[in-house]
Amino acid sequence: LWPRPEDEAFEEFRALFARLQAPLGVFAVRGNCDEREFLRRLCSEASVRLLEDEVAQLELDGLRVALCGLD
16 A cells, blocks of 8 residues: 555555454554554544553453563
8 A cells, every 4th residue: 555645545544454353442542564554544533442552351162372572
């Protein structure tokens, strides 16, 4: 999707993120070249939880997993 105007790329990413579904939610972590504010805006508008220096504890059917997103 790069290099493109940010607004144009944003709409394409948002359409991709909107299709994601998971029983315990959809999560994202920032990579080493992802623009922080772009990803924050995208995740907030797409109902995706962005993990930034935090851990999400998830449980389903008695099974547990910890997702960690570190800067």
